[in-house]
Amino acid sequence: MTSPLRLGIAGLGTVGTGVVRIVQDTADLLSARTGRRIEITAISARSRGKDRGVDLSAYAWEDDPVALARRDDVDLFVELMGGSDGPAKAATEAALSAGKPVVTANKAMLALHGQALAELAEANGAPLRYEAAVAGGIPVVKALTEGLAGNVITRVSGVMNGTCNYILTRMEHSGLPYEEIFAEAEGLGFLEADPTLDVGGIDAGHKLAILSAIAFGTQVDFDGVQLQGIERVSIDDIHRARDMGYRIKLLGEARRTDAGIEQSMRPTLVPADSPLGQLEGGTNMVVIEGDAVGQIVLRGAGAGEGPTASAVMSDVIDIARGFTLPTFGQPASSLAPAKRANAVTACAHYVRLMLRDEPGALARVATVLGQAGISIDRMRQYDHPGADAPVLIVTHPCAPVDLSDALSGVVATGVVRGDPVALQIQTP
């Protein structure tokens, strides 16, 4: 048997504790599966004294994660602190520079600094793995980089933020408005310290940008993700979508088009009876389309101690087995900058706007949309107790960018109050 693989773990929150638990509880199984003992030698976290429900007494303690990464008795650095910069990035760079493999769950760091870190990893011959950064326990990074590597990938889509899916499904089942369910989720501890990361779609956008880079062989381009959060999705939108046979999900879409790479993360109407439409609560789902394989759907828990620790361990096991591949599945130097082609793929849209109570207002809206080439499938003005009338429009397929321009034109007429809400309807 080869020498043990000695882990240094920085960050002992939920996920870190879960990793410690797996290493302690399944040592023999891990050894049978990798041919090596997997051991923890040193740890680091913000608070040393906290009771985490696991015995940490056998491990050396470091206050400084960079020092942890550099220790001679650490072969593999496990980064579970989070944060795109600061100590997480510094310690990751220290480990890679020392030629040590790094396993991380840090989607923000990968999404914002993925290219530089990939170059550093490859320059030092050290793998940088991050299965836990995307979709929790679902082995989607492995599926894309390895399992489907014989395919030209054409599209990656999915629900990748469990908190948003929880909020949207809770709104639907309870009939309560966004603000109330948001407060409930906050009380349950489901939201990040900065909740915009969740409900603004940023966290999910980080994940999509990572998958997009692997899928299309481009440099990770988080700034190229068109982001729209769920804050403006109303309970009325959810009910009207349901009446039309749809549910609203925070859906990520990354597509290879003739014009370039299209990435978006936005609330989207998906058919209620489709696999994505049936997702409840915190479950994640990723759909991958390749030229040979067709469509592959992966579903599982997107967060939580066990699922995320499972993903961390799969990377640790790969490294124990000696598997090594470039960070995004091909050499960092071969990744081209992503040519952005956003909002070009045509799809039907759901549009909600508040019409001022003026004669001819609805006709003005229809005229402006028609002049902009937006063809209307359905249009309905609802009963209204107040002065303004809610109007629901479903368009025929059109480019999102064209609809956006047309709606600016509608707003400019002065017949609507506030900004219209426009949601895409997923193309099959």
Add this chain to the structure above:
Amino acid sequence: MTSPLRLGIAGLGTVGTGVVRIVQDTADLLSARTGRRIEITAISARSRGKDRGVDLSAYAWEDDPVALARRDDVDLFVELMGGSDGPAKAATEAALSAGKPVVTANKAMLALHGQALAELAEANGAPLRYEAAVAGGIPVVKALTEGLAGNVITRVSGVMNGTCNYILTRMEHSGLPYEEIFAEAEGLGFLEADPTLDVGGIDAGHKLAILSAIAFGTQVDFDGVQLQGIERVSIDDIHRARDMGYRIKLLGEARRTDAGIEQSMRPTLVPADSPLGQLEGGTNMVVIEGDAVGQIVLRGAGAGEGPTASAVMSDVIDIARGFTLPTFGQPASSLAPAKRANAVTACAHYVRLMLRDEPGALARVATVLGQAGISIDRMRQYDHPGADAPVLIVTHPCAPVDLSDALSGVVATGVVRGDPVALQIQTP
């Protein structure tokens, strides 16, 4: 860049042709992803002259696959002939004995000779990979051996034979009986030359036995799979199941129980609104449960040129990247014989039997079941034009082995005609 990886491909049916196409059409992409050129140097098939729609003129031809496997210009032997024994096994053994990696789609060979082949592979330091043997394009072997390797796997279940799923869903949608849809499937070329392999559940049983060995670290034990085909599922069963909110699927279940490993492949009632219940046509789905990750669901095309060739290529790419692991995820010598614990996990059952038109017959059935400790949830006698009356019984959860004994007792009373049909109802 490292030296090219030279493939010798034996078997040029649908899958073999698909592999040739991917190697030819995406050479640069494969090279970017693996750091090596992947080339085909030699091929072998039954018929040399046949037009397969791909240009094979650059490849050396061998009539004998064993000779192909031994060629000096073949680094990796790709076995796509099929058949558990004969040339496929001989050529696989020849390649492994020469220390050459083998990639195969041959579920029968793995299910029946997996242990011996794994030992041979490891003795010669040559990987034996078989992603394409299970569930077509779904990267399920990789998910189990690698992506979820940090888990104690507790259960693997799923629909793994597209032909059976096609027949069952066609029966439901058309309302036509089994015999007619079977003939239709045969006419469409969906069935194996020996159709029992499909409709008898043998093909799917092979796949389940392979997944079970990986999941539980046991020697592959196909003989331990309780097999029941779909031949006796009637259109009435399908309609009655639907009325109760279920659909009938040929479902594989492999469970780790306190008593040992339980493996079965049999028509089963699954909730119509569950992911498994919604599967249509030839799609496959595998559900994996692990102690850390919870439940992971994988869905995709279970057969066909592209999906299966995609799976073959993932193994080829792994080998090009230098990844190597024992055949079933841990050394063959560490795999214990599977202790069988079949038909012990309690579940509800659907039972259909034909009652002779005799006074007190229904009471006799109920009495015998009651004496055997089988508790009845629902029991209904249907209208009957003939002398015999169809009776439908839904039991409360009981061990399948106990129900089987009880039904033997019912048959022994002489009040039923023929053998009862008993189908399990999936436990969540």
